[in-house]
Amino acid sequence: xxxxxxSRPLMVLRLETSATQDIxxxxxxxxxxxxxxxxxxxxxxxxxxxxxxxxxxxxxxxNGTLTVDLRVTLETDDKGLIHMMFTGVRDDANHYFxxxxxxxxxxxxxxxxxxxLAVGIGEIRPEGPVxxxxxxx
Amino acid sequence: MNTRLLMTMHVKxxxxxxxxxxxxxxxxxxxxxxxxxxxxxxxxxxxxxxxxDWQLLRSDGVxxxxxxxxxxxxxxALILMRSFGLRHGPPEVIAAIGRGETVDPSTYYFxxxxxxxxxxxxxxxxxxxxxxxxxDRRREGPIYTIHEVL
Numbered sequence: 001x002x003x004x005x006x007s008r009p010l011m012v013l014r015l016e017t018s019a020t021q022d023i024x025x026x027x028x029x030x031x032x033x034x035x036x037x038x039x040x041x042x043x044x045x046x047x048x049x050x051x052x053x054x055x056x057x058x059x060x061x062x063n064g065t066l067t068v069d070l071r072v073t074l075e076t077d078d079k080g081l082i083h084m085m086f087t088g089v090r091d092d093a094n095h096y097f098x099x100x101x102x103x104x105x106x107x108x109x110x111x112x113x114x115x116x117l118a119v120g121i122g123e124i125r126p127e128g129p130v131x132x133x134x135x136x137x
Numbered sequence: 138m139n140t141r142l143l144m145t146m147h148v149k150x151x152x153x154x155x156x157x158x159x160x161x162x163x164x165x166x167x168x169x170x171x172x173x174x175x176x177x178x179x180x181x182x183x184x185x186x187x188x189x190d191w192q193l194l195r196s197d198g199v200x201x202x203x204x205x206x207x208x209x210x211x212x213x214a215l216i217l218m219r220s221f222g223l224r225h226g227p228p229e230v231i232a233a234i235g236r237g238e239t240v241d242p243s244t245y246y247f248x249x250x251x252x253x254x255x256x257x258x259x260x261x262x263x264x265x266x267x268x269x270x271x272x273d274r275r276r277e278g279p280i281y282t283i284h285e286v287l
Contacts, residue, residue, distance in 0.1 A: 003242060003271035003282040007138045065265055091265050098267040098286050100250040102221070115199050115225055117248045119138055119269060119286050134138045136248050136269055 144176030214257030222249030
């Protein structure tokens with residue numbers, strides 16, 4: 001018997017980044033760091049802004065894919081702080097950019113985030129990266 | 138979100154090793170003694186000895202899973218599968234699972250996010266995808282239905 005996978009929208013995350021820090025070719029691949037300077041997130045159950053101070057560590061691999069490793073702090077409109085991180089795969093040749101976010105918070109209202117797994121669909125838009133994130137039910 | 142079935146995996150869990158109370162919660166290790174996987178594009182066995190689950194029971198009652206498997210396909214490819222997962226549910230359901238009873242998997246949350254690494258040309262597509270799995274904990278071990286995220 002095969003179990004179904006269902007999901008529902010969690011948030012749309014928009015990131016603002018500043019000039020990249022190009023670490024260059026390392027034993028793991030070509031590493032580029034995208035400092036996150038701000039942004040916003042919006043969903044039915046939470047909304048607010050992305051605080052400056054996060055970043056996305058992006059490594060280019062020999063098979064043409066990128067792996068991403070992002071950490072940011074989200075501040076909800078009612079002042080809850082949420083640590084969000086994700087890793088993921090970006091394969092531009094196949095228009096595939098998927099991430100697996102995780103959340104940590106001490107705010108009781110948002111404790112549901114500690115207990116869920118999520119998947120994000122990433123897009124690079126002219127105004128910056130946008131991630132459409134769904135909760136895995 | 139669109140997904141498609143990647144494989145169904147039957148895992149045999151060995152004897153749990155209770156590490157005990159650590160600063161992060163209650164830690165235990167579950168050696169995985171083997172099993173099988175089968176899907177439209179790959180099938181084979183789980184290799185014991187290099188497959189285990191490092192579990193952490195958190196203070197909020199959520200079980201975090203940190204799984205590593207070595208898979209061997211029926212045509213001899215070796216694949217590393219790593220996943221992070223969460224399991225939680227009503228206390229009576231979790232207690233029933235603990236007693237080895239078979240419970241309806243829709244009554245608790247048991248999801249993992251597998252990632253793959255392989256060098257075998259037939260299975261390179263696995264290096265490029267993100268997957269989501271639903272778990273069904275049985276007495277002998279979990280059954281995972283693993284979907285590719287499209």
